[in-house]
Amino acid sequence: KNEVEQSPQNLTAQEGEFITINCSYSVGISALHWLQQHPGGGIVSLFMLSSGKKKHGRLIATINIQEKHSSLHITASHPRDSAVYICSGEGAQKLVFGQGTRLTINP
Amino acid sequence: EAQVTQNPRYLITVTGKKLTVTCSQNMNHEYMSWYRQDPGLGLRQIYYSMNVEVTDKGDVPEGYKVSRKEKRNFPLILESPSPNQTSLYFCASSKDNSYEQYFGPGTRLTVT
Numbered sequence: 001k002n003e004v005e006q007s008p009q010n011l012t013a014q015e016g017e018f019i020t021i022n023c024s025y026s027v028g029i030s031a032l033h034w035l036q037q038h039p040g041g042g043i044v045s046l047f048m049l050s051s052g053k054k055k056h057g058r059l060i061a062t063i064n065i066q067e068k069h070s071s072l073h074i075t076a077s078h079p080r081d082s083a084v085y086i087c088s089g090e091g092a093q094k095l096v097f098g099q100g101t102r103l104t105i106n107p
Numbered sequence: 108e109a110q111v112t113q114n115p116r117y118l119i120t121v122t123g124k125k126l127t128v129t130c131s132q133n134m135n136h137e138y139m140s141w142y143r144q145d146p147g148l149g150l151r152q153i154y155y156s157m158n159v160e161v162t163d164k165g166d167v168p169e170g171y172k173v174s175r176k177e178k179r180n181f182p183l184i185l186e187s188p189s190p191n192q193t194s195l196y197f198c199a200s201s202k203d204n205s206y207e208q209y210f211g212p213g214t215r216l217t218v219t
Binding site: 033035041042043044045048086088093094095096097098099100 | 206
């Protein structure tokens with residue numbers, strides 16, 4: 001069964017800190033998606049990765065296929081980055097989701 | 108504006124009363140999907156569709172039906188809702204299942 005596990009479940013940091021959220025996945029997952037869910041509930045897709053690294057502004061996502069591990073990094077974190085970040089694995093035309101990481105950035 | 112719309116956004120209903128949650132996208136996407144989100148369980152896939160008239164079960168399809176008669180629409184049907192279907196539902200679409208997904212705003216359903 002395809003599985004995705006995230007850590008940590010909750011993360012609180014001060015504004016400006018470098019943030020890392022981790023995602024491990026099982027055999028059968030061919031690509032990873034990172035999603036952001038704002039306090040209002042809306043979900044936005046941040047990245048889709050099948051290899052290497054992608055960068056968008058202060059957000060960086062990496063994936064190590066051999067280790068079946070992906071990380072989402074946020075540089076110079078800001079209170080507006082406070083949200084739930086969800087890792088999602090794609091396998092056999094279906095998506096499976098991690099439990100999410102609730103990130104709170106304090107000013 | 109590229110978007111996925113869902114209606115209604117909020118719905119309170121009673122056990123056994125059939126309901127439909129509509130989902131529509133204006134991006135000519137082939138892949139569409141329904142998810143439910145529950146505290147402690149995260150997001151789970153209910154049904155997905157690779158294209159018109161092609162649908163398949165996700166991880167939690169019991170109690171739900173879908174149809175894909177047109178590319179833009181992918182309604183979720185609850186023939187006989189039960190309280191365990193109280194949840195937050197999201198529709199999403201993408202060019203295909205390997206591309207970035209666009210999510211609708213969510214539908215909060217309460218079944219009493």
